[in-house]
Amino acid sequence: MGKSLIIYFSHTGENYFDDGLKQLEKGNTEIFAEHIAKAVDGELFKVEAVKEYPNGYYACCDVAKEELHQNLRPELKKQLADISAYDTIFVGYPIWWGTMPMAMFTQLEKLNFQGKKVAPFATHEGSGFGHSLTDVQKCCSGAKILDGLQIRGCKVEKSENKIAEWAKGCVKK
Ligand SMILES: Cc1cc2nc3c(=O)[nH]c(=O)nc-3n(C[C@H](O)[C@H](O)[C@H](O)COP(=O)(O)O)c2cc1C
Numbered sequence: 001m002g003k004s005l006i007i008y009f010s011h012t013g014e015n016y017f018d019d020g021l022k023q024l025e026k027g028n029t030e031i032f033a034e035h036i037a038k039a040v041d042g043e044l045f046k047v048e049a050v051k052e053y054p055n056g057y058y059a060c061c062d063v064a065k066e067e068l069h070q071n072l073r074p075e076l077k078k079q080l081a082d083i084s085a086y087d088t089i090f091v092g093y094p095i096w097w098g099t100m101p102m103a104m105f106t107q108l109e110k111l112n113f114q115g116k117k118v119a120p121f122a123t124h125e126g127s128g129f130g131h132s133l134t135d136v137q138k139c140c141s142g143a144k145i146l147d148g149l150q151i152r153g154c155k156v157e158k159s160e161n162k163i164a165e166w167a168k169g170c171v172k173k
Contacts, residue, residue, distance in 0.1 A: 002087025004042035004171055007080065007108070008033040008121075009093045009101050013055040016125045018154040021057055028123040028153035029094050032163060035156075036090050036121070039164035040171050043086075049074040049103045064096045073106040083111050088171050089143070091136055092121040094153070098130035108139035116140070119170040120148035121163075123156055146170050 010027030017024065030046070037044050051074060054060045067074065083089055091108065093100040100122075118140045122129050129150050137145055149166045151159050 002171070003085055004036075004040045004088045004090065004167075005045060005083060005086040006033045006036050006042050006090040006092065007045045007047060007104075008091070009047040009104050011053055011060065011094060011101075013053070013060065014057040015153070016057065027094070028156045029092050029121075032121055032123055032151065032156050032159075033090070033092050035160045035163040036092075036167040039167040040088075042088075042090065042167075045080055047103050047107045048077045049106075050077055051075070061097075064101060067102040068097050068099070072102050073109070074103045076103060076106055079107060079110060081110065083113070083116065086116070088117045088119060089113070089140075090119045090121060090167070090170070091140065092123075093132070095122055095124035095127045095130045095132060095150075098127060099132040099135050105135070105139060108136075111140075112142070113140040114142035116143045117146055117170065117173060118143040119146045119167070122148070122150045123153040124150060125153060146173055 010029035120136045
C-alpha cells in the first residue's frame, strides 16, 4: 500500500454548529483529517495562513468573502513543496462561500499532482461540496480525482466509521 498524505485547512474559533454559534476548540475538518490519518496511517499537513482569520464567525465570513472576490492567494506559514513520496493525497477543507478557503488554492497550486490520486473531503453547514470540486480539479491538474466525502460539520465527530471506510477505499483504488 502506498503512502497517504492529508492536506487540509480548518478554522478554530466561533462557527456555526448544529444551528447555533459555538466556539470550537478543534475545527470540524481537522477532526475529519485526523480520522483519515488514523484509518490509513497517513501523514497530516495543515494549511495555515500567515494572517490569522478572525475568531468571530461573522468577521471571518467578511474576510473570507473579500479574499474570494479578490481571488487572493494568502501567504502561508509553511508550504509543502514536494508530494512525490505519496500515492494518495486527501485534500480537505471547510466550505467557505461555496468553495475552498483561498489558502488551499495557495498550497495546491504549488504542487505537482501528475499521476497522483486525489480524494477530496469537506465539511459544511448545508452546501455539500458547493462548487469546490471543480476548483480541486483545476488546482490538482494531472491527478485522478476520486469520489469525495462531504459531511456536515456537526456530524463529523460521530462519523469516524464512515470516514475510515471511505478513506481505506480511496487508498485501494
Ligand atoms: C467564512 C465561512 C464561510 C462559510 N461558508 C459556507 C458555505 O458557503 N456553505 C456552507 O454550507 N457552510 C459554510 N460555512 C460553514 C463551514 O463550512 C462549516 O461550519 C465547517 O464545518 C467549518 O469547518 P472547520 O471547523 O474545519 O473550519 C462557512 C463558514 C465560514 C467560517
